[in-house]
Amino acid sequence: MQLFKALLSQLLACATALGIRVTFPPSISVWQAVAIQGCLAALFSRSFRQPIWWLPIHLLFVPAVLLGLTWQVPAGLYLLVLLLLTLLFWGTVKGDVPLFLSSPAVSDALIEIANSEGAQSFADIGAGVGTVVVPLGKARPDISIVALERAPLPWLLAAWRCRDLANVRVGLSSFWDEDLRQFDVVFAFLSPLVMAKIGEKIRREMRPGSLFVSSSFPIPNSEPESVLELNDRRKTRLYCYRIGRV
Ligand SMILES: C[S@@+](CC[C@H](N)C(=O)[O-])C[C@H]1O[C@@H](n2cnc3c(N)ncnc32)[C@H](O)[C@@H]1O
Structure with missing residues (x-):
């Protein structure tokens, strides 16, 4: 469309x-x-x-x-640029979520959240190039981390960046096909367009007591347990939803 x-x-x-x-x-x-x-x-x-x-x-x-x-x-250059953009922004043209990267302040805040939650498992659904999972994987080698990314080029970069992190699995797949039951903390930085559907998915799949953190975009008609306002350039807000109270 x-x-x-x-x-x-x-x-x-x-x-x-x-x-x-x-x-x-x-x-x-x-x-x-x-x-x-x-x-x-x-x-x-x-x-x-x-x-x-x-x-x-x-x-x-x-x-x-x-x-x-x-x-x-040269005509070949157009094809090359088209190919690179397709591999980078896979699905975006259909109105899907584009690639934006979280700031270091976001990854620092997520490390603190993982610590305060005593998390043993963490997922970044739509992991991009690994901006969040790489620092977290290094800071907390004891946490089992899953990074899901659907676009081939960001996935390749994230997989390369995580090659020495034994606790991080980088999957080339859609998070819609992944069951989120196994995770203590799930992080997403997506788009307002998908947040209602994400809300349904986390209510259906995540365990009571686990935490869903959404960067920048709240879930419609749901009250977050807390909202963290970060001091980065975008003044990012992290909306934290406790499952069972969403
Ligand atoms: C805004 S970026 C966030 C990247 C990273 N999480 C960060 O915070 O820097 C959103 C990413 O989600 C990916 N994405 C969108 N829909 C997806 C889906 N259904 N499954 C897996 N990844 C998806 C996009 O390709 C994009 O790389």
Whole structure:
């Protein structure tokens, strides 16, 4: 659906910009028409309620194509970039969760949480490149840690970073297919779009008394046991939910 909306935004913006350029040929240069196209595509995208992170893509897509044509970039390079982006942002184009990395303050706070909970097992569902599990795995070699990541490139990087950490298992799989019953603490940094479904999953699967920590995005209609406000650049909030009280 998101891909369809993106294509429609681009096509409508192209048609409008082309119409403006044809109507006022001497007064509008190609680059001005391209700038108008980018702005229109961004506006159409917003009117179709695409997530905000589509804006830079819409603004820059046609200018990037035009630059590529001007500089005669080899066709193989486009394929390479497409391949790398696909491996990095697997599923994002369908409206799924994109890759953002937690700050060191988040991983420090999670080490403290694991300590205060006396956790023996921990999962990061959507582990990215291992930003959280690597410091935790080093700080607490006695805890059994599972990192689940679906996008191939971040998974590969996380697996490489954890290669010497015997207590960390990095799985190339979807967390929707994983049973969360076995974990004392589960961490997620995902997207507001999936939090209601995540709420259902943790209520169904996690043991009473265990802890679910969500970075930045609360579970709708659920009262967290506590909210930690961190002093990092994003002023990250960690929403901590005690299972049984969610
Ligand atoms: C915002 S990043 C968080 C990365 C890491 N946990 C951190 O805090 O730095 C979310 C990650 O979740 C991954 N992801 C999204 N849906 C997933 C799924 N169903 N199963 C496994 N990973 C998923 C994305 O590929 C992305 O790498």
